[in-house]
Amino acid sequence: MTYYHVSFENPLTFYLQIQLMVEVPAEATAPLGLQLPAWRPGRYELQNFAQKIQHVEVSDAETDEPLPYRKTTKDRWEVAGAAGRSVRVRYNFYAHQMDAGGSWLDETQLYLNPVQALMYAEGQQDAPCQLALALPPNWRLACGLPQLAPNVLQAANFDQLADAPLIASPTIQHEQYEAGGVPFHVWAQGEEALVNWPRLLADFKAFSEEQLALFGGLPVADYHFLNQFLPYKHYHGVEHHNSTVVVLGPAELLMHEALYKELLGVSCHELFHTWNIKAIRPAEMQPYDYARENYFRTCYIAEGITTYYGEYLLARSHVRTPAQYFEELNLVLRKHYDDAGGQNLSLADASMDLWLDGYKPGVPDRKVSVYHKGALAALLLDLTIRQLHGHTRSLDDVLRQLYEEFGKTGRGYTDEDYARVVTEVAGRKMQVYFNKFINGTAPLQEPLDKALHTVGCQLVAHENVSASEGIFGFRTVVKNERTEITYIWPNSPAAAVFTADDEVLAINGRRVDMNLQSLLSTEAPHYEVAVFRQNRLVVVDLVAQPGVGFGPRYTVEKLAEADDAQRAGFQKWLGWEF
Structure with a gap:
């Protein structure tokens, strides 16, 4: 058994205090290796979580004798002389990343993705894990793991623990519904969230039942939607073993059509992952190797x-x-x-x-x-x-x-x-x-x-009405009243005379000021364009050539x-x- 303990002294610093306790067999001949995951399932890139680790201490848990250790990679530590000992590792973790794959601490909540913050002992990933949380007495804990006791979570192995995000808060809301005989829990953190629970639960139940009917059953015994509803604009979701974290905002607009459709879409998407990536998993990820890239050719699936x-x-x-x-x-x-x-x-x-x-x-x-x-x-x-x-x-x-x-x-x-x-x-x-x-x-x-x-539908091609895109092949953005070129279509007229980051100043002697499209829509065969390129003034001749730039806008529509x-x-x- 590997024991973890998470606490915090001052939430205003965003630092969590983390301990892990591991028993090292007496017959062990190699140093104890401690690995912090280098990435997290659901986002297939190295993320260097070790950047958030501060002040590592290693000691004998029984005598409190410091044990020598050294760092061998950016996210791996080695402890010599650990054979036959109960080893305690202490460190601080900076929880100041509010997205669906992050961790966050403040005076209102603890939100933790264990995969970011918890080291594991090499060779003991398959051992059961226990995570104890030191929380204020009025805080409520939301997590997909079972609780052995108040604020004590149990996992079958490190993989299950790493894949079990949690939110602890005095204000978190909770509702549940049942689909196909399976309990589904919906948690909502965010005091500004005005949730229409009857509508939300009915919609969630409907798409859950559709997915259960498709596959014939859920791979897990229950499921948890962990929602962070923020007071500012945000959109992100990440799948887990029997849960998902969804981060959306602004919370006060949650039940408005634009944001509610995002909530439905991301929630349905992440639940589908319970089968398609968590259960139906690529061979290269059986099991996950948290220390390095897990390359696979099937992410399109x-x-x-x-x-x-x-x-x-x-x-x-x-x-x-x-x-x-x-x-x-x-x-x-x-x-x-x-x-x-x-x-x-x-x-x-x-x-x-x-x-x-x-x-x-x-x-x-x-x-x-x-x-x-x-x-x-x-x-x-x-x-x-x-x-x-x-x-x-x-x-x-x-x-x-x-x-x-x-x-x-x-x-x-x-x-x-x-x-x-x-x-x-x-x-x-x-x-x-x-x-x-x-x-x-x-x-x-x-x-x-x-x-x-x-199926009675068609793919309809609509003319690109943007002159800069459809006729000349370049896209711009206005930043601080500057019109900058952000993208150029290959082999377009723009590709012959522009480069990305050019600032468009004037067209045929007319200053460009929110009027780019109208200045390029006179049906002239070519235009004299002045741009700043690397702070140097350049004047180019832009030739009109419809059909060579950006293609049409495609939409799916029903047949008439x-x-x-x-x-x-x-x-x-x-x-x-x-």
Whole structure:
């Protein structure tokens, strides 16, 4: 058993005091290794949590004798002479990161993601863990782990402990509902949150039941939605073993349409991860290796399919209408076609490169999003399987088979396993799909439009009304009254004369001041443009060339006229009458 104790002396400093106690076997010959996780499941990049560790002390727990130790990497420590001893490790952890993967301490709450803050003893990751929290007497504890005693949590191993965020607060709200015989707990931290509990619980119950019906049961005994509702704008969610943390704001607008739809979307998405990544897990992550990157080629499955189902199931469960679903789908389309990176990197390679630069803009046109293109590829696959089998089979069947073969057995799957299951469900070779859209960079527009027609819908291309984007191929942003170029479409007219970060000053002698589009919309064959480039004045000749810059805006829309088969397909796909 590894024992952890978390307390705090002055919440205004944001520092937690952490202790861990570990028994080292007498026969141990190597030094005791202590590892702090270098990353967290749900975000596949190294995060260097050790930056938050202060003042490490190691001692014999029985005699309080200091034990010598040394740091061997940025997040690993070695303790010599620990054999046969009960070792106590003390340190401070800086809890001042309010997002769904962070930790936070102030006078109103303790919010902790253990994966950030708790070291583990190498070789003892599979041992049971106990976490005791020193909390004020009127504070309430929300966590997916069972409580052995007040404020004492029990985990089967370090992995389960690391994957169990908690919130302790005197003001946290709690409600629950049942779906498929499983208790679901909804926790809300944030005094400003005005929650319409009857509506929220009814909507959550509806999409939970839809997911349970899809998979045939939940992999865990209960589930906890841990919500941080903030007084300022924010959006983030992270999945865990039997819980999720969702951070949203501003809290007073929670039940307004714009923010409430975000709450529904992220909550449905994160619950879906309970199957798709927590239970159905890539082979490279069975088990997690917290000390280094866990490269895997299948994040387009873990995140792309989940992004698709996160919004789709809200429509299928009648929490959202088809029109509302199409609004979200159109947003995914816009984000996918917002740059040219999809021409240069496949979904499978982008999965690997999450560890490189998957969560930041990066250099222009280098990569594609496993979330956005992954969701569109999942939609294409779902509609293709449905068309092949008259809607008697779908992507649902692929997921169910993955759950039976891998989720329920604890075996990890590979990209070859996924391709095999897809082929078995489709009943035909699907190599073209994988070659083009998963391992290749083929465009999705034509096959996606064709597939949408089978369910009475279409992919509509709308002209890009922005002159700078549609005619010339560049995008700008106004910062402190400065019009700066942020992105240039490859091989466009803008690419021949501009560079990113150019400040546009004047067009044909007219000062640019919130009038860029009108100045570029005179239908002249070319324009004289003055820019500041690296604080030097440059004048260039910008040639008009429609159709070479940014492409059209794509949206999914219902066909004006659909035949009976298309109408029936729409109903079987979305669960709504056409």
